[in-house]
Amino acid sequence: MLRVTVGGDAGRGAALRALAGAVWRVLPWRALAAAGGAGAAMAAGTRLPGQQPDALIGLLVLRLAALAGGLGLAFLFDDPARHTTETVPVRRPVRAGLRLALVAPLAAGWWAAVLFLVPAAARPPAGAVTLEAAAIGAGAVALAAASVRLRSEPGPGAGAALALLALAVAALLLPSRWDLLAPPGDPDWGQAHRRWAALLCWAAVLCAACLPQPLRRRRPALRTRRPPDPDAPAPLHGT
Amino acid sequence: MTTTVTAPDAAVTPAAAPGGPRARAVLALALFEARDLLQQIVVLVFFTVYTVAVVRQMISGHLGWHELTGREGMAGYPALQDADRETQTSAVLLGVALFLCANRAALRSRRQDTDRHFGTLAMDPWRRTLGHALSVVPFALFSGLIVAVRFGWAALRPGAVGHGSVFELAVSPLTVLLCGVAGVLLARLVPSAFAAPLLAVTSYVVVLDSLVFADSHWTQWLSPVVAESGGDPLPSDLIGRPAAWHALYLTGLIALLLCAALLRSGGRTARIKAATALALAATAAGIAGQSPGPSAALQAARAQVSEHPESVERCAVRGATTYCALPEWTGRTADWAEAVERVRSLAPGAAAARPLTVRQRVEARYGLEGDPSYDPLTAPGVVTVGTRWGGNRVPEFSTGLASTLVAGDEKAGGEVCDGRVVAVMWLALGAADDPLGQLRAVRLDDSTEGGSYVLTPTSGLLMSAGQTKVVAELLHRPRAEVTARVKARWTELTRPGVSTARAAELLGVAATGLGAEGGNSCSE
Structure with missing residues (x-):
């Protein structure tokens, strides 16, 4: 049983420590493990015998691994008990921040492992790729936070992952003057990474803006439905 | 007092519907799900992007999206044996959206915890799966329509030469259908929300691997879309692409995935089992037919x-x-x-x-x-x-x-x-x-x-x-x-x-x- 005493820094610290264990247990481990495994497997694929990856392939693999990691992070705020925890004294930013703080070192370690799984000859500049990965991860978390804020649903992960994937496809189609996916050695490389840095900042701002719990609960979006037709057969499907 | 006795109205005894009430129920579910798919933001956006991309490609005559700015003005003189193949690549865009959203739709009842209620309904779970798979068909038909318009546009140009192939044109709708059915199958195999996006990324790597890193002809042709481009247009009898076999392979694969999803949802009827065997045979025949590289006779002619x-x-x-x-x-x-x-x-x-x-x-x-x-x-x-x-x-x-x-x-x-x-x-x-x-x-x-x-x-x-x-x-x-x-x-x-x-x-x-x-x- 989690006992939270409000009052004083010592009490808050004890509450956080107590909360940390509980939050650690409810993190979406399956999604994170699947995403992390998929990303690491992609990177490890470049070390298979018979593969001679060049810098372009190394960059592509690292970007896809980062995207896989981002898809895992999109599930970070999934909380089946969301509706029951809305009234607890520990505010939502604290709980969400705790999840972030617990996952961030793991994600950093995973990314370092992925970077080193790609052979040195095929590894693009580590700082620039890490910036891209950070922007993708922050984007995923921001999408999930926005989904929690706007729709207050227990599992925002699936929608956030879908949105992240759609944005990734959209990035492929960007016209060259806004191109994000510059190949290594491209004259646009620096400019593209300034865009990535801007994306990272925007994602962080969006995330920070969406973390607090709204004071009034939004009514779920109403779908306009036609009045039921008395002659229609009974519905065959639930929703 | 006179009573008029009229013959019972025909409407009182409903005529047997084609295919029976169960087939009608599946169809109704498929229509509902198709409409619901269309309301998904991802499908809607990808749909629009796909249509816009195809229209721009039609006008500029270029394959890639990035090359659109540097048009070389060859759109007025298409070679139809290349134009048919050029319709294929953009279908993947629509396919990815349908893979994700059909998967999400098939998992909806699980997500919202209404699976239990379905047990009280008359419809079998496998018919529900069939309805989900059929909901992709209108999108495949739309993709086919776009392909037809694009190819027709090219064929009607006064400068058009050569001959197109129906089998090459069929790849686009078949790919869309394949992606949607694969999404439904995945929902039945791994009922979790993170499987589909992750698999989309991983399969991108696998497809890329088979295209970029693989030299062997047969693994390359396992990918749904094989857009060989880069060379000058060849006379149609020197193209040598196993387009008909590939269309058979795709059709067989779609049927196979669909049957697997039905079997997984408990549809163990004799007809489904027979269809599975047939689909397996068609897929195998397609792979066997498309695997050999250019024949010696073709190379001599080239x-x-x-x-x-x-x-x-x-x-x-x-x-x-x-x-x-x-x-x-x-x-x-x-x-x-x-x-x-x-x-x-x-x-x-x-x-x-x-x-x-x-x-x-x-x-x-x-x-x-x-x-x-x-x-x-x-x-x-x-x-x-x-x-x-x-x-x-x-x-x-x-x-x-x-x-x-x-x-x-x-x-x-x-x-x-x-x-x-x-x-x-x-x-x-x-x-x-x-x-x-x-x-x-x-x-x-x-x-x-x-x-x-x-x-x-x-x-x-x-x-x-x-x-x-x-x-x-x-x-x-x-x-x-x-x-x-x-x-x-x-x-x-x-x-x-x-x-x-x-x-x-x-x-x-x-x-x-x-x-x-x-x-x-x-x-x-």
């Missing part, structure tokens, strides 16, 4: 056409020029003749009447993806024309033709580096509608200043900065005045060894600042 195009070509004589075209390209003779007459109109009598042969050549030995190059011909008065036409290909052909007219044969024409370059470029571009634009188009670096390489159908030629300056000056002047001067000084302008400075002087252009060697490009 080599024959590449080395001796004259053995299959048909020739037509128009004025002093003979046009020899591959059988599918004979309709393009008139377009070539227009370009030839434009060049001849700028040359004086004797040169204008010199007999020439326009020989169409195609390099088919390296398949559909090899970027071909052509050695210049050494026979006097024979000019190469490729299988592409329109846009930049026209001034390139004109330049090759003009250099042959000046130097005698194509090989000597490619080696011209003295003052004759001025005459060659004037003949090639002087009568064009936008001569300076064409000068930019025909040069490798798209410039009208400085030295550069000029593209022709074969080896190309070099222009020095001085030659460029003189040619650009000539192209700025009134056409009639320059034409008269060129015709009057023709013999001296086309004498081997004449310097660029001398040519400029003869044509009344300031001969200062043309650089070393009198402005020639021979040592560059």
Whole structure:
């Protein structure tokens, strides 16, 4: 049983420590493990015998691994008990921040492992790729936070992952003057990474803006439905 | 009291519906799910992007999205045996969206915890799965419609040549259907929300791996879309793609995935089992049929056409020029003749009447993806024309033709580096509608200043900065005045060894600042 005493820094610290264990247990481990495994497997694929990856392939693999990691992070705020925890004294930013703080070192370690799984000859500049990965991860978390804020649903992960994937496809189609996916050695490389840095900042701002719990609960979006037709057969499907 | 007894109304006993009430229920569910899919933001956005992309590709004639800005103007002259294949790549976009959203739709009841309620309904779980899979069909039909419009648009162009293949056109809707059914199957195999996005990314890597890293023909063809592009259009009998087998493979695979999803949802009826066996057989037959690479006979035919195009070509004589075209390209003779007459109109009598042969050549030995190059011909008065036409290909052909007219044969024409370059470029571009634009188009670096390489159908030629300056000056002047001067000084302008400075002087252009060697490009 989690006992939270409000009052004083010592009490808050004890509450956080107590909360940390509980939050650690409810993190979406399956999604994170699947995403992390998929990303690491992609990177490890470049070390298979018979593969001679060049810098372009190394960059592509690292970007896809980062995207896989981002898809895992999109599930970070999934909380089946969301509706029951809305009234607890520990505010939502604290709980969400705790999840972030617990996952961030793991994600950093995973990314370092992925970077080193790609052979040195095929590894693009580590700082620039890490910036891209950070922007993708922050984007995923921001999408999930926005989904929690706007729709207050227990599992925002699936929608956030879908949105992240759609944005990734959209990035492929960007016209060259806004191109994000510059190949290594491209004259646009620096400019593209300034865009990535801007994306990272925007994602962080969006995330920070969406973390607090709204004071009034939004009514779920109403779908306009036609009045039921008395002659229609009974519905065959639930929703 | 009278009672009127009427026969029971026909509506009271409903006529047996086609396929029975269960089939109707599945159909109703499929329609509902299709409508629901259409309301998904991802599907809606990808749909719009797909349609916009296809329309822009139709207009610009380019495959890739990024290349759209640099249009080369060849859309008016499509080769239909390539145009059918070009419809395939963009279908993947729609496929990805449907894979994700069909998966999400099939998991909806689990997500919202209504699975338990379905147990009380009359519909079997596998029929529900079938309804989800069928909900993708309208999207596949839409994709087929887009493909038909795009191909029809290309086929109706006056400059279109060749023949399309129905099986190549079928790949686009089949891919969309395959992706949707795969999404439903995945939902039945791994009922969790993160499986589909992760699998989409992983399968991208796998498909890329089979395309980029794999050399073997058979693994390459396991991918739903095999868009071999890059080479010049080949005659349709030299394409050698196993399109029919591939369509069979895709159809079999769709049926197989669907049957697997139905079996997984508990549809263990004899008909489904039989369909599974049939689908497995069709998939296996498709793989077996599409796996072998180009046959020896095809390679022999490709080599024959590449080395001796004259053995299959048909020739037509128009004025002093003979046009020899591959059988599918004979309709393009008139377009070539227009370009030839434009060049001849700028040359004086004797040169204008010199007999020439326009020989169409195609390099088919390296398949559909090899970027071909052509050695210049050494026979006097024979000019190469490729299988592409329109846009930049026209001034390139004109330049090759003009250099042959000046130097005698194509090989000597490619080696011209003295003052004759001025005459060659004037003949090639002087009568064009936008001569300076064409000068930019025909040069490798798209410039009208400085030295550069000029593209022709074969080896190309070099222009020095001085030659460029003189040619650009000539192209700025009134056409009639320059034409008269060129015709009057023709013999001296086309004498081997004449310097660029001398040519400029003869044509009344300031001969200062043309650089070393009198402005020639021979040592560059």
